[in-house]
Amino acid sequence: MQSFKKIKTVITPLDQVNVDTDQIVPKQFLKLVQKSGFGKFLFYDWRYDDQENLKSDFILNNEKYKNSKILVAGDNFGCGSSREHAVWALQDYGFSVIVAPSFADIFYSNCFKNGLLPIVLEEKIVEKLQRETGMIEVDLENQIIKTSSEEIPFDIDLHKKQILLEGLDDIAQTLQYEKEISEFEKQSKTPSVL
């Protein structure tokens, strides 16, 4: 996983609550067996009409937001299906940060496995950010979003921040606890499956 660097970009405002992972990547694109290339399927049914032409009224299709790396959305972002393809699609499309008043649990957890930063902010602040048209900077190290007019602090669990900043391999870390896992298995009462 790549380590998370400072980001400077315009914001893409997605003024919607309960954006579910079925919208982020519709099911017909879940059949790939690799992690790459999901960006073109991001918000597929919202981005394209049935002739596969771009819909001009969908925010991502606005030229202004073409190189945006931050998506700012409504409450309960990423609800529904556990598909990690949603995170892969957001990243492959170019997003590095998602801001929302709240995230669904599985989506939130999936973000950190891939270096995507989810930031939780109060609804009022999120709505203000959605109106921000200038360049903004996200500084994870100092936990600050800098807009043209202010600095907005955000909270993040220290452990998760470290994972993103260092781009840590989760599994390699866990396997250092081999002794503890083996000891747990010795005393476990749970039978094998078959």
Next chain:
Amino acid sequence: MNLVAYSSTNQSKIIMGKTLFEKIWDAHIVVEKKNNPSLIYIDRHLIHEVTSPQAFDGLRMNHRSVRRPDLTIATMDHNVPTTDRSLPILDQTSAIQIRTLEKNCKDFGIQLFDITSHDQGIVHVIGPQLGITLPGTTIVCGDSHTSTHGAFGTLSFGIGTSEVEHVLASQTLWLDKPKPFEIRVEGKRKNPHAVTAKDIILSIIKNIGTAGGTGTVIEYRGDGISDLSMEQRMTICNMSIEAGARAGLIAPDEKTFDYLRDRKYTPKNYESLVDYWKDHLKTDSDAKFEKIYTLHIDNIAPQVSWGTNPGMTCDVTESVPSPEDFSKGDHNQKKGAEKALEYMDLKPGILITEIKIDRVFIGSCTNARLEDLIEASKIIKGRKISPHVRAMVVPGSQMVKKQAEDLGIDKIFTDANFEWRESGCSMCLGMNPDILSPGERCASTSNRNFEGRQGTGGRTHLVSPVMAAAAAIEGHFVDVRKMDLN
């Protein structure tokens, strides 16, 4: 199992009880660090074809093996066709995904119930019916409806593909501890054949919202829960994720122990395990829940969803609400409801029973078990579906299909012009050819009514199996309480 804590002020001894969830959690901690996630041991890992290929790739790239193939079980359910199993799979990308799972299971020594197996089925249906799901265990799967297994007093939840890889490699996960949430279901349903477990869980989601359970593990309690059969309890726990909860669970009782006795993979020392579970797997009377919600079910009606998330649901006797009424002053919810009504092509004020349907789907990990099919068949028996409706039954597993056929239930459905299919996830998520056409409206026993869920442009109304059966007959929604059972 009581935790002994000492208050910092007067050093007096305080005994704090634990919830069932906390007991299972504590019994699975491998590593615990203050203010950090805990390393939790996973007893059962279920895998399927859609969310596992990238995880196996990751193992290969890093030269890692599967730590406990004996705790890992695989099946193919999400994209398998529900037509004749002897025919080749026409969709090449689905075929590749299925072959990839076969190869991965072979390479890493994992037991697979493949498309030809009598034990194949939706992963959350086969776990319990094979006796793989056991009380007190931790169970994960790369599928959000893993919460289903909580009906047996397990801590079960959906994970992403990176976590699938992590569990394959280490049989553990780093997890933040969710908060315990008590949902009490009190009272007795007047007509339990018409007002079902599906109506209870839809009522709960309607009331607490689709994010009402975020960050929590729900324990369902009360006489309204203990009255339910195991299959009904699975319907309840299955949709915990639709309320945003990490997991849902129900303390095991005699019904639980009876259900799992003598299954194909029930452990040999089962009775001694039962003795242990009886003593340990319950919430202490003095345990504290972070949140509590109570639903009284004496007078609840059959539920029908009208919008594009499961919280957008109302009684069958009601009409489609206006966005103002639905949102109760929240402008974001109001906007959401306006968008939902536009997508669903519905106007506020239309009676639910006036909504005509084109398709009926009885299936999914929510409602495709034997009892669901038996109950729906009582509505269907001796009747024909409406001529403008296309209806299908997709049993939750090949075993459910066989059991239903042994009872002659397939005949009741086919006589009524239902299609009777092979098992799989099918039109719940439409990854296989079973999908809605744009604009088609479906009465579905599944769990999600998101935009395009059952096919691009398709419109889904979530209902119970008996409500779906009644709608198939009449061609529009009806209050199933008014229909005679045959």
